[in-house]
Amino acid sequence: MKYSVLLVVLLLVALTARAQRSPQVHDDGTVTFSFTAPQAEEVLLRGSFIPRKTFKTPAGVFGKDGSYKMQRQGDTWTYTTKPLTSEMYTYYFEVDEQPTLDPLNADTVRDVTTMLNYFFIPGIPGNLYMDQQVAHGRLQYVWYPSSFPGLPRRRMAIYTPPSYDPGRRYPVLYLLHGSGGDETAWPTYGRAAQIMDNMIAQKRCRPMIVVMPNGIADRAAAPGIDPYNHEPASAKNTESMMGKIERAFIPEVVGYVENHYKVDTTKAGRAIAGLSLGGLHTLYISANNPEKFDYVGLFSAQTTNAMTNDRIKTLQRVATNYGKVSSIISIIKGREEEGNATMKGIREGDLQIYADIDQKLKTQFSPAPRLYYIAVGRDDFVKKLNDDLREKLTLAHYPFVYHETDGGHTWENWRKYLVDFLPRLFK
Amino acid sequence: MKYSVLLVVLLLVALTARAQRSPQVHDDGTVTFSFTAPQAEEVLLRGSFIPRKTFKTPAGVFGKDGSYKMQRQGDTWTYTTKPLTSEMYTYYFEVDEQPTLDPLNADTVRDVTTMLNYFFIPGIPGNLYMDQQVAHGRLQYVWYPSSFPGLPRRRMAIYTPPSYDPGRRYPVLYLLHGSGGDETAWPTYGRAAQIMDNMIAQKRCRPMIVVMPNGIADRAAAPGIDPYNHEPASAKNTESMMGKIERAFIPEVVGYVENHYKVDTTKAGRAIAGLSLGGLHTLYISANNPEKFDYVGLFSAQTTNAMTNDRIKTLQRVATNYGKVSSIISIIKGREEEGNATMKGIREGDLQIYADIDQKLKTQFSPAPRLYYIAVGRDDFVKKLNDDLREKLTLAHYPFVYHETDGGHTWENWRKYLVDFLPRLFK
Numbered sequence: 001m002k003y004s005v006l007l008v009v010l011l012l013v014a015l016t017a018r019a020q021r022s023p024q025v026h027d028d029g030t031v032t033f034s035f036t037a038p039q040a041e042e043v044l045l046r047g048s049f050i051p052r053k054t055f056k057t058p059a060g061v062f063g064k065d066g067s068y069k070m071q072r073q074g075d076t077w078t079y080t081t082k083p084l085t086s087e088m089y090t091y092y093f094e095v096d097e098q099p100t101l102d103p104l105n106a107d108t109v110r111d112v113t114t115m116l117n118y119f120f121i122p123g124i125p126g127n128l129y130m131d132q133q134v135a136h137g138r139l140q141y142v143w144y145p146s147s148f149p150g151l152p153r154r155r156m157a158i159y160t161p162p163s164y165d166p167g168r169r170y171p172v173l174y175l176l177h178g179s180g181g182d183e184t185a186w187p188t189y190g191r192a193a194q195i196m197d198n199m200i201a202q203k204r205c206r207p208m209i210v211v212m213p214n215g216i217a218d219r220a221a222a223p224g225i226d227p228y229n230h231e232p233a234s235a236k237n238t239e240s241m242m243g244k245i246e247r248a249f250i251p252e253v254v255g256y257v258e259n260h261y262k263v264d265t266t267k268a269g270r271a272i273a274g275l276s277l278g279g280l281h282t283l284y285i286s287a288n289n290p291e292k293f294d295y296v297g298l299f300s301a302q303t304t305n306a307m308t309n310d311r312i313k314t315l316q317r318v319a320t321n322y323g324k325v326s327s328i329i330s331i332i333k334g335r336e337e338e339g340n341a342t343m344k345g346i347r348e349g350d351l352q353i354y355a356d357i358d359q360k361l362k363t364q365f366s367p368a369p370r371l372y373y374i375a376v377g378r379d380d381f382v383k384k385l386n387d388d389l390r391e392k393l394t395l396a397h398y399p400f401v402y403h404e405t406d407g408g409h410t411w412e413n414w415r416k417y418l419v420d421f422l423p424r425l426f427k
Numbered sequence: 428m429k430y431s432v433l434l435v436v437l438l439l440v441a442l443t444a445r446a447q448r449s450p451q452v453h454d455d456g457t458v459t460f461s462f463t464a465p466q467a468e469e470v471l472l473r474g475s476f477i478p479r480k481t482f483k484t485p486a487g488v489f490g491k492d493g494s495y496k497m498q499r500q501g502d503t504w505t506y507t508t509k510p511l512t513s514e515m516y517t518y519y520f521e522v523d524e525q526p527t528l529d530p531l532n533a534d535t536v537r538d539v540t541t542m543l544n545y546f547f548i549p550g551i552p553g554n555l556y557m558d559q560q561v562a563h564g565r566l567q568y569v570w571y572p573s574s575f576p577g578l579p580r581r582r583m584a585i586y587t588p589p590s591y592d593p594g595r596r597y598p599v600l601y602l603l604h605g606s607g608g609d610e611t612a613w614p615t616y617g618r619a620a621q622i623m624d625n626m627i628a629q630k631r632c633r634p635m636i637v638v639m640p641n642g643i644a645d646r647a648a649a650p651g652i653d654p655y656n657h658e659p660a661s662a663k664n665t666e667s668m669m670g671k672i673e674r675a676f677i678p679e680v681v682g683y684v685e686n687h688y689k690v691d692t693t694k695a696g697r698a699i700a701g702l703s704l705g706g707l708h709t710l711y712i713s714a715n716n717p718e719k720f721d722y723v724g725l726f727s728a729q730t731t732n733a734m735t736n737d738r739i740k741t742l743q744r745v746a747t748n749y750g751k752v753s754s755i756i757s758i759i760k761g762r763e764e765e766g767n768a769t770m771k772g773i774r775e776g777d778l779q780i781y782a783d784i785d786q787k788l789k790t791q792f793s794p795a796p797r798l799y800y801i802a803v804g805r806d807d808f809v810k811k812l813n814d815d816l817r818e819k820l821t822l823a824h825y826p827f828v829y830h831e832t833d834g835g836h837t838w839e840n841w842r843k844y845l846v847d848f849l850p851r852l853f854k
Contacts, residue, residue, distance in 0.1 A: 021658070039524050097466050098522045099530070106540040106650035113533040115542055120657065131654035136570040136580065143563035153563065194652075223533035225621070227558035230547060231448065 022104040023091075023119050029083035031119065033091070035102065036076050040095045043070040043077040047091030048412060049084050054379070067094065086123030087412060088130075088191065090116040109189045111411075112180035113223075127198070128419055129191040134201035135162035139193050141183070144256035147248055148217065151228050155214055155221035156253065157183045158261070159193050161200055161207035169262050171269040171426040172209045173295075174253065175418070176278025179240065179302070182222040183214040189411050195418055205422035208271075209263060213253045215278055217244040240277055241302075243350030246284045250292060268370070271425050273297025275414045276382070283389075284353050290364040295425050297373040299417040300380050300409050303389045358392075365398040371424050375403040375417040382409065449531040450518075450546050456510035458546065460518070462529065463503050467522045470497040470504040474518030475839060476511050481806070494521065513550030514839060515557075515618065517543040536616045538838075539607035540650075552846055554625070556618040561628035562589035566620050568610070571683035574675055575644065578655050582641055582648035583680065584610045585688070586620050588627055588634035596689050598696040598853040599636045600722075601680065602845070603705025606667065606729070609649040610641040616838050622845055632849035635698075636690060640680045642705055644671040667704055668729075670777030673711045677719060695797070698852050700724025702841045703809070710816075711780050717791040722852050724800040726844040727807050727836050730816045785819075792825040798851050802830040802844040809836065 022034040033045055050066035070077035070093075077093075090109065093100050101108060102117045109118050120126045138160045146154040161170065175192060177185035186192040192210060199205045217239040220226045258265050272293045274282035279301020286296045365372075372393070376386040393400050403420055407413050449461040460472055477493035497504035497520075517536065520527050528535060529544045536545050547553045565587045573581040588597065602619060604612035613619040619637060626632045644666040647653045685692050699720045701709035706728020713723045792799075799820070803813040820827050830847055834840050 037525065095525045096523065098464065098525055098527055100525055100527045101542055103526070103540065106537065108537065108542055109651075110533065110535065113530065115528055115535055118651070122657075130657055131648070131652050133579070133654050136582075136654075138570075139568045141566045143565075152560070155563075221558070224536075224545070225558050227560050230549070230557055231452075 020104055022102050025119060025121060029085070029121055029123075030081055031084060031121070032078060032080040033070065033093075033102070034076055034078050034104065035070065035093050035095075037095050038075040040077065042096055043072075044068065044094040045070050045079045045091060046094055046099075047089055048410065049081065049087070049089045049091070052408070084121050086121045086126035088118055088120050088126060088415070090118045090411075092116055110184075110223075111189065125416060125419055128195050129415060131194055132198055132201070134197055136197050137161045137193060137200075138164065139187055142256075142260075143221075144252065146220070146252055148220075148244065151218075151220045153220060153227070154252075155183050155225070156256075157187050157212040158257070159187075159196055159210040159212070160261075161196065161209070163207075166262055169264045169269070170207060170209045171264045171271070172211055172257060172261075173422075173425065174211045174213070174249075174270070174272040176215050176272070176274030176281050177212070178274075178276030178278050178300075181278075182216060182219065183212055184222045186210075186212045190415060190418070192418070195415065195422070199419065199422050206426045208426065209257070209261060211253065211257050215245050215274075215281055216240050217242065241280065243284075243353040245281050246288065246353045247350050249281070249285045250289050254292070267291060267294045269294075269426065271295030271297070271371075273299060273373070273418070273421060274301070275299040275417075276302050276409065279303065284357075286369070287357060287360040287364050288353055290360070290366075294370040295373075296369055296371065297417070297421045298375070298386070298389075299414050299421075300376050300382055301374070301386060301389075302382055303385045361393075361396070361398065365396070368399050370427075372398070372400040373403065373421055373424065374400055375405065375413075375420065377405050377407040377409070377413050379406070379408040380413075447531055449529050452546060452548060456512070456548055456550075457508055458511060458548070459505060459507040460497065460520075460529070461503055461505050461531065462497065462520050462522075464522050465502040467504065469523055470499075471495065471521040472497055472506045472518060473521055473526075474516055475837065476508065476514070476516045476518070479835070511548050513548045513553035515545055515547050515553060515842070517545045517838075519543055537611075537650075538616065552843060555622050555846055556842060558621055559625055559628070561624055563624050564588045564620060564627075565591065566614055569683075569687075570648075571679065573647070573679055575647075575671065578645075578647045580647060580654070581679075582610050582652070583683075584614050584639040585684070586614075586623055586637040586639070587688075588623065588636070590634075593689055596691045596696070597634060597636045598691045598698070599638055599684060599688075600849075600852065601638045601640070601676075601697070601699040603642050603699070603701030603708050604639070605701075605703030605705050608705075609643060609646065610639055611649045613637075613639045617845070618842060619845070622842065622849070626846065626849050633853045635853065636684070636688060638680065638684050642672050642701075642708055643667050644669065668707065670711075670780040672708050673715065673780045674777050676708070676712045677716050681719070694718060694721045696721075696853065698722035698724070698798075700726060700800070700845070700848060701728070702726040702844075703729050703836065706730065711784075713796070714784060714787040714791050715780055717787070717793075721797040722800075723796055723798065724844070724848045725802070725813070725816075726841050726848075727803050727809055728801070728813060728816075729809055730812045788820075788823070788825065792823070795826050797854075799825070799827040800830065800848055800851065801827055802832065802840075802847065804832050804834040804836070804840050806833070806835040807840075 020034065024032045026032070035043055037043055044067040046065040046067045048065065050068060052066055053064050068079050070079040093102060101115060105117045107118050108115050120130050122130070140158045141155060142158055143153045143155050146152060148154065175186050192212065196210060200207050214221055220228050257263060263269065270293045272282050272286055279298040280303060282296060282298055283301060283303055286293045374386055374390060376383055390402060403417065405413055405416065447461065451459045453459070462470055464470055471494040473492040473494045475492065477495060479493055480491050495506050497506040520529060528542060532544045534545050535542050547557050549557070567585045568582060569585055570580045570582050573579060575581065602613050619639065623637060627634050641648055647655050684690060690696065697720045699709050699713055706725040707730060709723060709725055710728060710730055713720045801813055801817060803810050817829060830844065832840055832843065
């Protein structure tokens, strides 16, 4: 009888877990959040559906999630929103100023170093981000050889479409993440596999391979699975703006994909797009390799407003200071080697990738790629940089597509940009 | 100059992030945790390295993480452990009774519905769980057709070894998770890809394919990526003990793998192992298919102590009650269909998989498989069930290997069991 007791206990656990559910998405698009915290004095709900508070710094305008006060009902705190438009939203609770996840919701995603809960409001575009009852492609995590000092292998995610036929040649989209992201960013927060499955099922884009490499120069892979950095990840991503990622991209990332998968190796069969830092990488990778990509997408790109040789001088100066500071810190910490490696990396001339951008763009646009796509939100702190880039392209009579949206530097926008970008590819 | 200001800000962020690090693993195996919480009155550290508190219920002995009080130093709370033995450990903070993750550590893993931070103490066995500078296999997430009502496709993870050669036939290990897990459990918390990479590199096991399917009967995939269950996952896994998983295993999971990968399809080329609920599945899948698996591993298996036809009667009775309760609840909730589906599922006769186990074991051991492996911890609440199973096997003179360890029903043990199991396969 012991066993039946166990089953009954499991049953009760199951029923209890079913009764308490958070969040509850109602048919009218309102959402009820519940959180049990008898000792708490104040519980806030913070989420991507709450208007953000913005603040200005010398570096630009930044935002912070807004909050709603949850109402206590006995031991449980609840909040029901107004109807929300269709989306994938993230949220968390703040209990007496302490951020915490929703223990009733196993759906979590990582943003840089922060875990967030998420939920969907069905509809458009939310349905594209949810797994649907359609044919699914495969998501693979693959290691490839790399020339990066100390990182002989790096990791990328590769999506192959449903009914993948290794005998056929597929076009390839290279899809790059932002600062603080890694090769898991587009497959998790970006819902890239779901978007691809759903867009292909709806015949809104061509079946294609999507390659999502790690774009952090001093990391080989996402936190916890990097063979060369066993310490928890930090926000130290400045090296990713020093040209290394761009310079290695064609020989190492594209080279690996084209050697290991049966893909279209013509310019018309290659697309590249990236968000934020990945937009910076996309701009320079495509400009330095004008014969490679017929489709280029900049999503809230961290472009620069000094697209001249002045830029390389600025970077070199900052880089030199960075190297020095880094060296001092490293020596204090007994890590002289690491400091020197940083300086050595910069001395190797990776920054040449940023030189002569005007001339490089001229070559890239002679003839113009089939698509040069720029998307940015009106409230994005990189909006001005993208305005400057558009002005430069317009003055030079280079054709491009511009997609301006509400909102800022958010995954809500980047997912929408991908959905808008995909149908324009490989036509 | 705006850009250089931004870079300097990023630099400061990077240096700050580097200075505050948690946890800090020191060379002597002690670990320092830091957490900033100026408003908190008490911060506890809870983790898998702290002795657990156990409590008894009618269903058995269960445990809860122990805790250490952290010490306040200004706004920051810290705790330094005694030297820890090599392992992958999980932890979290409890701030005035509120569980929270370490904001300085991006390494997180999900246990059922709870997120935990983790870190490694290098050495043996920890080094096997960390990504090392060795050749890496690939981890793929694959959807396969399924006969489960309402779930026409289910998801599995497949590890292919380094230098995978599709022209060669590899042996296959089917590796099953426990109740509350899913197809991501072994690849994340179980560190299966790292263990395989490292064991293969050290020539401690043969290169093999490892297949890790989802074993929850009413779920197609992990939370957030299940096309048929868009609501957050609950703990409702009792259906996974009703025979469905076992009955569909050979035609659907093994069938898919053997049709889509070039694998050894002899009995000597197939192994199956599972932890807890996955051990229950392993026992019955292998017993019902005596010609299929030459290597069988039960890791802390949820076996039963009524391995007779009494068991099926007990299950049937509980199942019937379950169906009734479920129906009542479902009707209250306006989900009559779901309640009926549960009862229908049980009526379909999946439970026959559990019938006549003595006779099935007799067939399975005539002749005996090359390896029948049972591992369990001395403090595990399923220890007694495994004692009973061993007694049964011993009385019948069926050969098996028994591996008893310290500890309980933990991932620390299941990873060790995998490491102990792998060298015994495919020899």
